[in-house]
Amino acid sequence: MAANSWPESTRLLNKDYPRLDGLAKASGRAKYPSDERPEGTLFGVILYSPHAHARIKSIDTAAAEKMPGVKAVEVIAGPGKLVRYHGDDIAVVAAETEEQARDAVRAIQVEYEVLPHAATEAQAMAENAAKVIPSGNVRKGRAQVDGKPEEGLAKADAVIEATYSVPVVTHVCLEPHGLTARWDDKDHITAWASTQAVTATASELAESNELPISNVTVLTEVMGGGFGSKFGADLWGTTAARISKKVGGRPVKIFLDRIQEHLAGGNRPSAMAKVKIGATKDGKITGMIAETFGTGGVARGSGFPLPYVYKFTNFSREHADVFVNGGNSRAMRAPGHPQGCLIMESALDDLAAKLGVDPLVVRKANLGKDLLGDQTDRTQMYLEQIDIGAELIGWSKNFQPRGSQKGIVRRGLGVALHQWGGGGAPDKQVSCTVFPDGTIELKSATQDIGTGIRTVMAMIAAEVFGLQPTDIKSNIGNSTFPPGQSSGGSTTTPSMSPPCYNACLEARDEFFKKIAPALPGAPKPEDLSLADGKLMVKGEAAMSFKDAARKIGMNPISVTGKFSQGLSSNGVAGVQFADVTVDIETGVVKLNKIVAVQDSGLILDKLTWNSQVYGGVIGGLNYGLFEERVMDPVSGRMLNPDMELYQLAGASDIPEIVIHAYEPAAIKKRGVIGIGEPPTIGTAAAIGNAVSNAIGVRVTNWPMTPINVLNALAQAGKV
Amino acid sequence: MSEPSQEPVAPESGEAGAEATAGPVCRHLRSKGMYVYTDGMDYGFEHNYDSTLYWCLKTMKAFGPDDDMVEKESCCRPDRPCYQPL
Numbered sequence: 001m002a003a004n005s006w007p008e009s010t011r012l013l014n015k016d017y018p019r020l021d022g023l024a025k026a027s028g029r030a031k032y033p034s035d036e037r038p039e040g041t042l043f044g045v046i047l048y049s050p051h052a053h054a055r056i057k058s059i060d061t062a063a064a065e066k067m068p069g070v071k072a073v074e075v076i077a078g079p080g081k082l083v084r085y086h087g088d089d090i091a092v093v094a095a096e097t098e099e100q101a102r103d104a105v106r107a108i109q110v111e112y113e114v115l116p117h118a119a120t121e122a123q124a125m126a127e128n129a130a131k132v133i134p135s136g137n138v139r140k141g142r143a144q145v146d147g148k149p150e151e152g153l154a155k156a157d158a159v160i161e162a163t164y165s166v167p168v169v170t171h172v173c174l175e176p177h178g179l180t181a182r183w184d185d186k187d188h189i190t191a192w193a194s195t196q197a198v199t200a201t202a203s204e205l206a207e208s209n210e211l212p213i214s215n216v217t218v219l220t221e222v223m224g225g226g227f228g229s230k231f232g233a234d235l236w237g238t239t240a241a242r243i244s245k246k247v248g249g250r251p252v253k254i255f256l257d258r259i260q261e262h263l264a265g266g267n268r269p270s271a272m273a274k275v276k277i278g279a280t281k282d283g284k285i286t287g288m289i290a291e292t293f294g295t296g297g298v299a300r301g302s303g304f305p306l307p308y309v310y311k312f313t314n315f316s317r318e319h320a321d322v323f324v325n326g327g328n329s330r331a332m333r334a335p336g337h338p339q340g341c342l343i344m345e346s347a348l349d350d351l352a353a354k355l356g357v358d359p360l361v362v363r364k365a366n367l368g369k370d371l372l373g374d375q376t377d378r379t380q381m382y383l384e385q386i387d388i389g390a391e392l393i394g395w396s397k398n399f400q401p402r403g404s405q406k407g408i409v410r411r412g413l414g415v416a417l418h419q420w421g422g423g424g425a426p427d428k429q430v431s432c433t434v435f436p437d438g439t440i441e442l443k444s445a446t447q448d449i450g451t452g453i454r455t456v457m458a459m460i461a462a463e464v465f466g467l468q469p470t471d472i473k474s475n476i477g478n479s480t481f482p483p484g485q486s487s488g489g490s491t492t493t494p495s496m497s498p499p500c501y502n503a504c505l506e507a508r509d510e511f512f513k514k515i516a517p518a519l520p521g522a523p524k525p526e527d528l529s530l531a532d533g534k535l536m537v538k539g540e541a542a543m544s545f546k547d548a549a550r551k552i553g554m555n556p557i558s559v560t561g562k563f564s565q566g567l568s569s570n571g572v573a574g575v576q577f578a579d580v581t582v583d584i585e586t587g588v589v590k591l592n593k594i595v596a597v598q599d600s601g602l603i604l605d606k607l608t609w610n611s612q613v614y615g616g617v618i619g620g621l622n623y624g625l626f627e628e629r630v631m632d633p634v635s636g637r638m639l640n641p642d643m644e645l646y647q648l649a650g651a652s653d654i655p656e657i658v659i660h661a662y663e664p665a666a667i668k669k670r671g672v673i674g675i676g677e678p679p680t681i682g683t684a685a686a687i688g689n690a691v692s693n694a695i696g697v698r699v700t701n702w703p704m705t706p707i708n709v710l711n712a713l714a715q716a717g718k719v
Numbered sequence: 720m721s722e723p724s725q726e727p728v729a730p731e732s733g734e735a736g737a738e739a740t741a742g743p744v745c746r747h748l749r750s751k752g753m754y755v756y757t758d759g760m761d762y763g764f765e766h767n768y769d770s771t772l773y774w775c776l777k778t779m780k781a782f783g784p785d786d787d788m789v790e791k792e793s794c795c796r797p798d799r800p801c802y803q804p805l
Contacts, residue, residue: 235779303768
């Protein structure tokens with residue numbers, strides 16, 4: 001019988017436990033997909049477009065094909081085809097060594113008809129702009145209208161009008177995108193893929209090669225980050241498989257290099273918003289009118305939620321996707337939410353400043369059942385989380401109203417609220433096998449993108465069997481295992497922990513039934529229990545678990561567990577505070593402290609949960625302070641596709657990060673909810689508000705770089 | 720504090736799976752949400768924001784074999800030469 005709740009009292013769950021593969025990862029012993037080099041591996045290197053927009057007139061691969069070590073040349077964009085951005089794929093060379101493949105790529109002769117481009121939003125939206133797609137560069141979405149915005153604004157005691165913007169930021173996964181594909185025989189493929197979806201990757205390799213899905217095995221023992229950008233086989237994966245077939249089944253490895261990662265590995269769309277919003281003296285929002293747009297490059301997907309978090313009526317919002325000649329977006333950790341959050345929270349802070357009220361008052365005055373559809377009323381959660389966070393950041397002691405500070409070095413505090421869904425998919429499975437030697441093995445075709453699901457599954461099994469997580473074989477990252485969750489939308493742990501728990505409970509009960517008759521005195525199965533690595537009979541230790549396991553006979557017990565309601569849920573709230581110091585002469589922002597208050601239901605492993613929050617906050621502060629894809633309007637090329645000019649935080653940029661897991665009993669009872677996305681959403685918004693609080697001027701353009709800070713001060717006549 | 724809702728899992732609106740389907744989509748249409756939200760529910764596209772990126776299994780790009788954009792709204796049109804219904 002499937003469980004509908006987690007145990008009240010736990011030995012391992014809801015406590016700290018280090019990840020099982022932590023030492024292997026930290027010591028370099030862990031073998032990532034990009035480390036794999038099966039015997040006979042050929043190295044694939046991609047020729048990509050140097051132009052923002054061009055038509056291929058001709059392509060000559062003859063010289064490349066004759067170069068040393070070259071085994072195959074595969075043309076992706078042949079004569080007549082368009083390339084739509086700097087970095088768009090044209091051809092792949094596979095050779096015995098990576099160096100040989102790179103040399104051969106340089107020998108491919110391509111004649112381009114260079115076309116006019118629009119590489120920035122401004123270029124794309126200009127009159128007579130070069131067309132990125134035939135139907136036009138700007139596509140308006142459906143307008144949102146609720147109530148009577150103008151009438152609402154007329155009732156306000158204060159109204160602000162402002163424009164906010166945040167640029168495109170690229171995915172910077174530590175391990176690049178790619179896979180190694182090998183045709184094992186004429187009907188089977190094995191691939192070692194850096195993916196957050198082994199089953200999706202297997203499915204796409206199978207379909208693109210006209211094989212049954214069960215004939216494809218995708219392996220992802222560990223992987224170096226995906227953040228939403230590594231779903232499916234990708235062009236590089238299907239091309240590797242195609243070349244492997246062409247060369248008689250030799251493995252072909254295609255992984256992007258760092259430049260290609262920036263150009264073609266995906267990005268978070270930009271967002272620009274013109275906002276007019278008003279409120280009464282008590283901070284209640286009376287109306288809002290917003291016009292927004294953003295670009296996902298040569299693809300759609302720039303939408304983001306607005307209004308965000310707060311509940312009010314009388315608003316209208318229009319959004320447009322703008323197409324530019326730039327690499328296309330991919331889902332990035334909480335798609336749309338960081339943009340919506342920083343625009344909403346900036347507007348609210350500016351409104352609070354104009355009203356002359358504490359920013360926290362405005363937040364608290366506008367809570368209610370959210371507008372994003374999961375119908376979770378987070379009001380009480382937010383009220384409590386705001387108070388907790390305010391205490392941890394020292395709000396009552398240190399907050400000073402915007403514009404009240406003097407001097408060159410100023411300190412400011414900022415706040416932002418966020419939300420996320422993060423529920424479990426009800427169709428996933430985990431198998432639990434108890435072998436006669438006492439080995440317990442879990443299997444599922446999910447993968448660990450860093451959230452620690454391998455460890456969490458082992459903790460669940462260890463809890464049920466009275467063992468340690470290190471006693472459990474927690475096997476994931478293989479597409480041939482029972483169906484597991486693709487890791488997106490913070491759904492992995494809430495999807496996988498229920499079937500894992502059910503499989504373990506059922507396997508344990510089966511174990512008791514099987515061994516009871518073979519025990520001295522033939523106790524009833526219900527008299528048996530497991531604790532501290534021992535079999536207990538009526539509460540007394542009888543023998544070790546391993547000795548007990550021998551009594552099941554020669555054949556293992558194997559159970560496949562399914563999802564059941566009650567063990568997981570969705571819908572979380574979070575509040576973040578930032579404490580910054582800003583030098584108004586240099587524009588340099590220094591982070592002093594970030595406080596992250598977050599709920600996510602029952603936390604199974606507090607250590608990996610905290611790691612997710614730390615990582616989310618660090619990702620968020622990169623968004624707030626450093627990251628920006630810079631496009632050259634003249635050439636249409638990305639100017640900073642490397643790790644020197646594409647700025648990220650270094651160790652000294654990371655402030656004190658204080659995490660508060662908000663988990664009162666009612667929250668724990670909700671069951672498991674994902675944590676991957678939520679903690680990255682509010683950080684950039686809180687930082688932006690803290691900077692504005694410090695310097696007395698809204699910095700309307702993210703990131704909070706010295707030039708953006710100084711420009712804001714200059715525009716306000718403050719320097 | 721009040722108990723939050725325990726309603727069925729819905730995708731975070733704005734991702735694939737959060738859109739109304741007008742007709743049979745092309746069998747080669749793919750998105751992240753199709754792999755993540757597998758409970759078969761059809762979530763209304765109720766919040767007017769869409770952050771979904773689609774790709775085509777034939778090209779593995781955001782443009783199909785006909786060089787037109789890949790998206791749910793148009794990858795269900797029989798007049799696209801590459802269209803193959805599910």
